[in-house]
Every structure is written in structure tokens, then in C-alpha cells.
Amino acid sequence: MKTPLEPSDRLTAFGNQLIEVHLWLREELTRLREGVDSYLDGHGERPRELRAHCLTFCSALSRHHTGEDDGAFPVLAEQFPELRPVLEELARDHHMVTGILRRLEELLGGLGAEMEPGPAEARRVRAELDGLSALLESHFVYEEKRIVAALNSLSAPSWKGSRPDFLLTTPPS
Structure with missing residues (x-):
């Protein structure tokens, strides 16, 4: 990986980094959907692990969008x-x-309970994940088409010292 030598080189990467974050979020959502499907088919992780995975994903996605709304979009x-x-x-x-994330967290909270979810709950979890997946795919594609070039040409001096929240895939230290 090339290490940027000039500030303009560092700034040029922001749009490309956004695409990388979107790819990571897509992969995590796919893993979550597969885990829920596997669990509902009787072959996957225990409900507690699925719930933890969902909460981690939901937190990362929320941080990404909050970072865009509060940081990237105003700039x-x-x-x-x-x-x-x-x-x-x-x-x-x-x-x-x-x-959707709020409803999903509520539904998956039931997966951690002592009782097994019934078919109706399973369908609701899957429906929320399907809706989230469809919305995010449309959202990511539109966002990438419309703002990546602007991000790549952006002058944001406050971002020079560290990666902004909307470009993180792990929690800030």
C-alpha cells in the first residue's frame, strides 16, 4: 500500500475509503443474514452470539451514518x-x-430469550434483514455514484490528523 506523501494524496482517498467501508458493511450484513438463516434452520450459532453480532453490526452502521450526517455531509x-x-x-x-435497526434489535432481543422463536418471529427477523439489505444496497450505490468524486476532491483540514468516524470499520480507540 502506498503511503501518501502530500496532503492532497491523503484527501484523494476519502471517496475510495467510503467505498471500502460500504464493502465491509455489505459483507457484515451478508454474514449476519447467513447466521440468522442458519440459526433459524437449526444449524447456526446460539441466539446470544447472533444478537451480539447484530448489535455490533448495528453499532458500526449507526456510527457510519452519524459520522456522515454530522461530519462529512456538512463539509x-x-x-x-x-x-x-x-x-x-x-x-x-x-x-x-x-x-429498521431499532426494530431489528428488538426482534433479535427475543432470540436471546429462553424460548425459541416461532415461525412468525423468524419471518419478521428475516423480513427486516431483507428490507435493510435492499435499502442499504440502493443507498450505498446512490451515495457512491453521487458523492465519491466530491469526497476525493474535498479539502477537509480537520480530517488530516485522523480518519473521520464515517470511514471507521472498528470502534475508535
Whole structure:
């Protein structure tokens, strides 16, 4: 991996880093869906591990979107005013994702209980995961098409010292 020598080289990577984070989030969601399917088929991890995996994924996705809403989007809106309608649409998607994550966490909380979930609960968990997956795929593709070039050309002096929250795949130290 090339180490940037100039500040402009470092800044150019932000859009590419966003794509990498989206790929990681897609992979984690796929792993979560596979784990839930396997558990519901009677072959997977115990409910406690599935719940922990879901909470970890939900936390990472929430941190990513909060970082965009509170950090990246205001900077982009200031430097690229023509992107404001796009950024507003992306923020609306974030709100919908938050609702799905909340419902998913509530549903998966039941997987950690003593009683096994019935077919109705299993279908609800799977439906929420399917909805989340469809929304995120559409959201990520749209976001990548509309803002990666702007991120790659962005001048954000406050980001020079460390990676902003929306580009993290592990919790900050």
C-alpha cells in the first residue's frame, strides 16, 4: 500500500475509503443474514452470539451514518452546495435505516430469550434483514455514484490528523 506523501494524496482517498467501508458493511450484513438463516434452520450459532453480532453490526452502521450526517455531509454541503439535495436524500435514508435497526434489535432481543422463536418471529427477523439489505444496497450505490468524486476532491483540514468516524470499520480507540 502506498503511503501518501502530500496532503492532497491523503484527501484523494476519502471517496475510495467510503467505498471500502460500504464493502465491509455489505459483507457484515451478508454474514449476519447467513447466521440468522442458519440459526433459524437449526444449524447456526446460539441466539446470544447472533444478537451480539447484530448489535455490533448495528453499532458500526449507526456510527457510519452519524459520522456522515454530522461530519462529512456538512463539509460536502459547504464546499459543494449543488450536492445539498443529494445529501438531504441520503440523510432521509439514514433515518429509515435507523428505524429498521431499532426494530431489528428488538426482534433479535427475543432470540436471546429462553424460548425459541416461532415461525412468525423468524419471518419478521428475516423480513427486516431483507428490507435493510435492499435499502442499504440502493443507498450505498446512490451515495457512491453521487458523492465519491466530491469526497476525493474535498479539502477537509480537520480530517488530516485522523480518519473521520464515517470511514471507521472498528470502534475508535
